[in-house]
Amino acid sequence: MVSLRCKMVVKEELKKLGLHYVNVDLGTIEILEDITDLQREQLRESLMKYGLELLDDHRKIIIEKIKSVIIEMIHYSDELPKVNYSDYISEKLGYDYTYLANTFSEVKGITIQQFIIMNKIERIKELLLYDELNLTEISYLLHYSSVSHLSNQFKKITGLTPSYYKKLKKKRFKNLEDL
Known part of the structure; x- marks a missing residue:
């Protein structure tokens, strides 16, 4: 937005x-x-x-719109859409999803799905640091099928488990406070 x-x-x-x-x-x-x-x-x-x-290039404009919709959807919405992400993005932008997906992949070198996953992982990091929701609640909020699915995806992308990431960040904050 x-x-x-x-x-x-x-x-x-x-x-x-x-x-x-x-x-x-x-x-x-x-x-x-x-x-x-x-x-x-x-x-x-x-x-x-x-x-x-x-931006003058139509493809770049489309890419920026896709990125904006995904970022808004994951980071700024209280609830993720109930429909498939592909349907949501297609409906929001008024283009066929295949066209959007092909354009995004050609220009960015990653798929829309990979971009969504990267943003979901960033959102999980934020939510872990806020410490207001547990992993089950975060999993539900971001439409993961289970906590283990969230944890596996998080570890695959970051190399850390969500709980270890949370401990690491808390330790860093504590060390900064002690300075």
């Missing part, structure tokens, strides 16, 4: 360039008029000052 601050920055930069927009959302801008090469370059430079990137 595009943050409110990012939207405001983009809208302000468009206004400075005299460009009228219909919509600024999830990595896309709909501009009413044709944009000149000079305006495009000025917009690109202005956005870079804020750490934002202007």
Whole structure:
């Protein structure tokens, strides 16, 4: 999801360039008029000052949208969708999943499923550090079939068991507090 601050920055930069927009959302801008090469370059430079990137390549835009949907789904939703991830992503973006999956793999060199797993592991790490949920609750929250499935996937990606990871992080925090 595009943050409110990012939207405001983009809208302000468009206004400075005299460009009228219909919509600024999830990595896309709909501009009413044709944009000149000079305006495009000025917009690109202005956005870079804020750490934002202007993407012209349709494939790169699709990839960023896929990544945004997955990150929003895993990191910022209270509950993961009940449907398959492929159906959810396809429905959310309005494209056939096979097209999305092939484009993502060609450009990123990994599958959408691998990207989802990497993000789920990052989310598990966060949840372990917050120490508000146990592994069973985390497993349920992130739609793992079992705690052992979560633990196996976590270990395969990180090389550590979830409980060992949690102990390691707590020990590091304690050592920092003792300084």
